[in-house]
Amino acid sequence: MVDVSKHELVPEHRLLEEETLEEVLVEYDIDRTDLPKIKRNDPALPDEAEVGDVVEIIRDSRTADQAVVYRLVVE
Numbered sequence: 001m002v003d004v005s006k007h008e009l010v011p012e013h014r015l016l017e018e019e020t021l022e023e024v025l026v027e028y029d030i031d032r033t034d035l036p037k038i039k040r041n042d043p044a045l046p047d048e049a050e051v052g053d054v055v056e057i058i059r060d061s062r063t064a065d066q067a068v069v070y071r072l073v074v075e
Contacts, residue, residue, distance in 0.1 A: 004043040005043065011058055012057070015054070016054045016070065024054075032052075033072065035071060036070075037071060038055060040075055051074060052073065054071065054073070055070070055073060056069075056070055057070070
């Protein structure tokens, strides 16, 4: 089976530590549930991702070099 998370077109996905997550939530003045969602069965997610975790996705950007987005893992 092919591991799509290793494909060159799939941006880096990594789990956010709780203390880092708290900083992000305070910075944007939001709750965890306000974040956009990503399904647990998304093949790009790290294997250890569980429902309720937050994933940081780092994408290449034409205008900002890199764009960082956050997603809440849901069932």
